[in-house]
Amino acid sequence: MELWYTEEHTDNVRFSTKVKKHIYSEKSDFQQIDVFETEEFGRLLTIDGLVMVTQKDEFIYHDMITHVAMATNPEIKSVLVIGAGDGGTVRELTRYSTIEKIDMVEIDEVVVKASKQYLPFTASKLDDPRVNLYFEDGIKFVQGKDNMYDLILVDSTDPIGPGEGLFTTEFYTNCYRALTEKGILVNQNESPYYSQNAREMRRAHNKISKIFPIAKAYQYHMPTYPSGHWLFGFASKALDPIKDLDAERWNNLGIKTKYYNTDIHVGAFALPTYVKEMLKNENI
Numbered sequence: 001m002e003l004w005y006t007e008e009h010t011d012n013v014r015f016s017t018k019v020k021k022h023i024y025s026e027k028s029d030f031q032q033i034d035v036f037e038t039e040e041f042g043r044l045l046t047i048d049g050l051v052m053v054t055q056k057d058e059f060i061y062h063d064m065i066t067h068v069a070m071a072t073n074p075e076i077k078s079v080l081v082i083g084a085g086d087g088g089t090v091r092e093l094t095r096y097s098t099i100e101k102i103d104m105v106e107i108d109e110v111v112v113k114a115s116k117q118y119l120p121f122t123a124s125k126l127d128d129p130r131v132n133l134y135f136e137d138g139i140k141f142v143q144g145k146d147n148m149y150d151l152i153l154v155d156s157t158d159p160i161g162p163g164e165g166l167f168t169t170e171f172y173t174n175c176y177r178a179l180t181e182k183g184i185l186v187n188q189n190e191s192p193y194y195s196q197n198a199r200e201m202r203r204a205h206n207k208i209s210k211i212f213p214i215a216k217a218y219q220y221h222m223p224t225y226p227s228g229h230w231l232f233g234f235a236s237k238a239l240d241p242i243k244d245l246d247a248e249r250w251n252n253l254g255i256k257t258k259y260y261n262t263d264i265h266v267g268a269f270a271l272p273t274y275v276k277e278m279l280k281n282e283n284i
Contacts, residue, residue: 002018003018003019003020003021003022004018004019005019005036005044005046007046007049007051008049009194010226013194013226015224015226017038017040017044018039018040019037020037020039022034022036023036023118024114024118028108028109028110028111030108030110031047031048031108032047032049033046033047033110033114034047035114038054041055041056041057041224042055042056043055043118044224045114045118045119047111051224052086053088053119055119055121056224057223057224058122059088059257060220060221060223060258060259061222062088062089062091063257063258063259063260064218064220064232064259064260065092065153065188066092066093066153066260067092067250067257067260067265068186068218068232068241068260068268069153069184069186069241070096071246071247071249071250071265072184072234072236072239072240072244072245073184073239073244074098074246074249074250074253075098075150075182076096076099076150077098077150078099078100078101078103078149078150078151079093079102079149079151079153080103080149080151080152081093081102081103081152081153081155082138082152082154082156083105083107083138083154083155083156083188084104084106084155085106085108085111085112085115086111086115086119086123087112087116087119087122087123087125089153089155090102090104090131091122091123091124091125094125094128094130094131095255096255101130102128103134103149104126104131104132104134105134105136105138105142106135106138107138108135109135112126112135138154139168139171142174142175142178143174145177145178146178147177147178147181148178148179149183150180150184151183151184151185151186152175152178152183152184152185152186153187154175154185154186154187154188167200167204172185172207172211173211176211179237181237181238182238182239184234184235184236184239185212185233185234185235185236186233186234187204187208187233188232189201189204189205189217189232190204190231191226191227191229191230191231192229192231192274192275192278193227193229194226201217201231201278202278202279205217205233205279208233208235211235212235212236213236214237214238214239214240215233215234215235216233216235216241216269217231217232217233217234217269217271217275217279218241218268218269219231219268219271220232220268231275241269245262245265247265250262
């Protein structure tokens, strides 16, 4: 008998992949967490039936959420990561010896425990001495913080369930306050392709644009996410991701990546016309 994992991308579109074995399943206080061994993508983590991480393509997401900001400001020393229970974002951050502190706030400890056991390819650096794990609500954690972090990475699920509050004006305003003078915020900014994702993409970008003097979006190709075409938001108090990129300095670090490079860094901000028009439209 064949086993298949199927995710509904829309009411009319489904994504399926053949499964060797369903190796983990647990309902936490917040969400349903499952890990599958698949034929094509290796280990696959789902939360509430949605793909979060696969062994085959996770490097794309984690490269792009991390290295764009780090190449824009090589002086980053203090980082806050919100979400990111699989550990892949932290793994990439720990490759920078210049980073002194990484505070990771994940609301669901069960996700981290499952990732450590079943996804060692992403969770391998969660025990790095610079990493401080907080199992609490990231929305509350950032409240009252002032001028503390050079970089905040919001590695969130979609704006449903525990991730919903990470897409609000109040949250983005608190992130602004928590950032230092040249601070950068990178947020998971959904997809422009299917209508529900596109709506949240536009809403998030619109809110951030009203708070930060510099607010842009950049794209990456994620094969296992709906449509494959996804965005991150880049917002900063002072630094522009193109004008302030020091490609030579980043390349001299010798960090070997599988997706990110300084050419893609620049090119990722060159958005298709339909996406530009969506992001300009304030009637949301």
